[in-house]
Amino acid sequence: MYRTKTCGQLRISDVGQQVILAGWVQRTRKMGGMTFVDLRDRYGITQLVFNEESDKALCDEANKLGREFVIQVEGAVNERYNKNPKMPTGDIEIIVSRLTVLNASLTPPFTIEENSDGGDELRMKYRYLDLRRSNVRANLELRHKFCLAVRHFLDSKGFLEIETPVLVGSTPEGARDFIVPSRMNPGQFYALPQSPQTLKQLLMVAGMDRYFQIVKCFRDEDLRADRQPEFTQIDCEMSFVEQDDIICTFEEMTKYLFKEVRGYDLGDEPFLRMPWIEAMTRFGSDKPDMRFGMEFVELMDVLKGTGEFAVFNDAAYIGGICAKGCAVYTRKQIDELTNFVKSPQIGAKGLVYARVAEDGSVKSSVDKFYTPEVLSNLAKKMQAEAGDLILIISGDDAMRARKQLCELRLLMGERLGLRDKNKFALLWVVDFPMFEWSDEEQRLMAMHHPFTAPKPCDVPKLDSDPASVLADAYDMVCNGVEVGGGSIRIHDAVLQAKIFEVLGFTPEKAQEQFGFLMNAFKYGAPPHGGLAYGLDRFVSLFAGLDSIRDCIAFPKNNSGRDVMLDAPSAVDQAQLDELQLALAPKA
């Protein structure tokens, strides 16, 4: 037996017990004739004591221990003279009578402390050391608890967790697939699923009624910050439901999770449900951060044509936000904001501001174009008070301008401390458009995916005005992050074929790619719908992480590499030969 107790277990009531512990040397300190060793395992830290006077040889051994050595000790639990109230085991120490080194350790390349001196690259290469840091470990513990709670809740609601295959067929819609050559079927490839979307729909056709799965999904995309080529979804689907049934079920789950896993009470009120167009108008985003207000005020009536400022007079959209108490912003601070909105990733042409002075007068960067009355109207419309700063963005393309203003709002929220990581604001965004125009593809694309049902009342418009058709789709948003989303699905083969037609598929292509689903719909498909949560993102929110990486045990970097395993890598020619494949490097 390697241990009788863990390093997080012993208390004052255990004093006098003989125990065996095992773990890692966190640190050693020599004080006079005493050597103190902090012994660490997953459960905590316990102080070991070696006394030169009582056993010099043993103490000498202890003095040779290096950081991260794995040791086993036997000894008696003793009450500490200097108690440490910050540690659960801070009342006791172990007077060691036997010490065994189970494994030595090289000096780790960075410190195994909450605040490590290791950079990202180094931490990822030695991820097995990084994971020893208690804060990183806590994220994985949280993820474990979170998943258990999800399963507990969904099981209690009659959902069955059903595994769907990882080796599936390639689908052309959506992101790029990872593909897997088949040795037994040379020249053919499996694809890794971007989501089990069609499979879960088939499970509904199969009468499974309520399905879920916590499941790995795969997308071969160029990795923006905080995307991983493999990620985990909480994937759910229900039969004989309407949008309201799904929203109610998963709202209840969300409240349960926040309470059980995060200790956070979301209250009894239902979440807000906001139509997509309203979210875009009020916040310039389909995932508004509702922890704070600073809502958009449209200023077309106040500023367009009311002065000589050509930019506004030509604009398709003029909108502002009011930053409380920011009239004190210096020229330099405002320049920073201007540079931010003009940066390539935001892309605004410029930023107009107006300060409301203590006397109520308004000083603006476009003073010379407007009468004091117009500026006063502006302040009034913005409900700006003395000391406030009004920030205005305009543009030719209303949606684009709103998205720019959204970024500015989020930045100001951050600066004003309105985006508290320990506060959570949830809402449903509903009534999304079915389609969005793709300049690249020169056709309508599905905004969610091609299996999303249109609002029943909009079905007739599929022929006359498809761009105006709304979808029976919904996203769950928390703190400006889309944590989940889904829709009522099409369960009718004829309507499904119609949608493929609108998306520009020929009947033959639709049959080739999605025949298995459309055929299944002919054998008694029930009405159904569902949603999927991004587990990594949901857990990150709970943990207050800036990146999803730290709630993933072995994440990949931005080039899709696992730097610890050094994967991907070259394979033997023999392996390629068996697969009847050849490398074809671009010239």
Place this chain on the structure above:
Amino acid sequence: MYRTKTCGQLRISDVGQQVILAGWVQRTRKMGGMTFVDLRDRYGITQLVFNEESDKALCDEANKLGREFVIQVEGAVNERYNKNPKMPTGDIEIIVSRLTVLNASLTPPFTIEENSDGGDELRMKYRYLDLRRSNVRANLELRHKFCLAVRHFLDSKGFLEIETPVLVGSTPEGARDFIVPSRMNPGQFYALPQSPQTLKQLLMVAGMDRYFQIVKCFRDEDLRADRQPEFTQIDCEMSFVEQDDIICTFEEMTKYLFKEVRGYDLGDEPFLRMPWIEAMTRFGSDKPDMRFGMEFVELMDVLKGTGEFAVFNDAAYIGGICAKGCAVYTRKQIDELTNFVKSPQIGAKGLVYARVAEDGSVKSSVDKFYTPEVLSNLAKKMQAEAGDLILIISGDDAMRARKQLCELRLLMGERLGLRDKNKFALLWVVDFPMFEWSDEEQRLMAMHHPFTAPKPCDVPKLDSDPASVLADAYDMVCNGVEVGGGSIRIHDAVLQAKIFEVLGFTPEKAQEQFGFLMNAFKYGAPPHGGLAYGLDRFVSLFAGLDSIRDCIAFPKNNSGRDVMLDAPSAVDQAQLDELQLALAPKA
């Protein structure tokens, strides 16, 4: 709202209630002026009644319903005149007042009944219809419950479920990897994990202490019966443990699962632990079916050199089993057994038998070579009684002959009804050899995998006599099926390097392939070990299935194809170009 109740819910106490149900038409019957419809959903079947007299139009609609139509009905719960005690809802029926067809159905290609008329091929192509059969659905429900119970148990023991990546590096040891070309790293490939073995060991190095994961694994093997290219493991690992700690933990889990999920009490006694060599000697198998005896009796002393039968006199092994009460077997029945052991997949040269007559005399197929005393000794040694049949196999290669006799034992157990699917016999097989010789590779191969620790006392023999070294490995066997297996792992970089050397790796090759693990061992790796269960197989045992396929929602066939999705399939040239790959069909 599509329904107020499910089809499995209503009882006599609900009579008089107005309800809405939705589901599939299982069957319709017309009797006089009444039409009866059995409405099915996941939860059960409820009888609907339509009365021509009270509403002719509605009854006409009901008469048009076909099998597997999806309908919604509203009506009153009524006490049935002819109650059906076999159905939970058999006391009631619904007097329907409103009928809506939610979706029509083509006539399904096979019957949706427990005993379907669909062949395997057809059932797999229309798996979404096959899954509607209540017995197939029950397997998925069982699997769901089983996994929940596993998670509940392991969580209660402090195990953390931690997801490991699916896109990893290729490893040369073990079976063939599926590989995944990386677009962002052209010419390089990920591999899909055959198991998270090295990753879970790194989690132990990371101090996670107790890890588990219910996880998909992948092997690109030629598919024998009952193998799938992707399968699911319950993968577990613990730190600071010896073999006994692991066996005790998972024995407790197994008893818990049998009780909670299968309602089967395995009792308080610990499972038998049988050394590998004993299992081979007594049962000719490293996974003996212990539901019945019929143990091997070695007959070298009785039959070798005691008569003129050259086959036995030249044999390296002679062994027999005693089939109780089978002396009545006809010549034809015995010929069947002979043909069975001589079939190519068994490969025995022949079968010798001896009948013990009612008077105790022994009649054997090798009578002419032996004296009655020898045959009497044979019967005595076999502990054969009047009416028993002795079956004997011999061979040049003792292990091969034992395996042949094992197959015969299993067949006889089957014939004698000794392999009851509702009885479970569990044991641990321990003390496996570390290595086995591969004729194909002309070198020693790891019997488990190269990370398995040798028995500490055998370490010195790694140089002098590696073939005799025993491993600290263990398999859990149930009813002749290996449901799980594992080992104490090596946690010392030097010993690990030594094992790679014995396996014929150069130090450079070992570093190239497993450097990440051996390096990790240098930073304070704790002693650790674990095991993995085959989930598909474990659930199949619980469900009494002959094939693992029926506890998998969407299994693949023997060519690794998903016939429903028609995967794998060809991909666009553009996709290959992006991956910088070309097809290279064998000439």
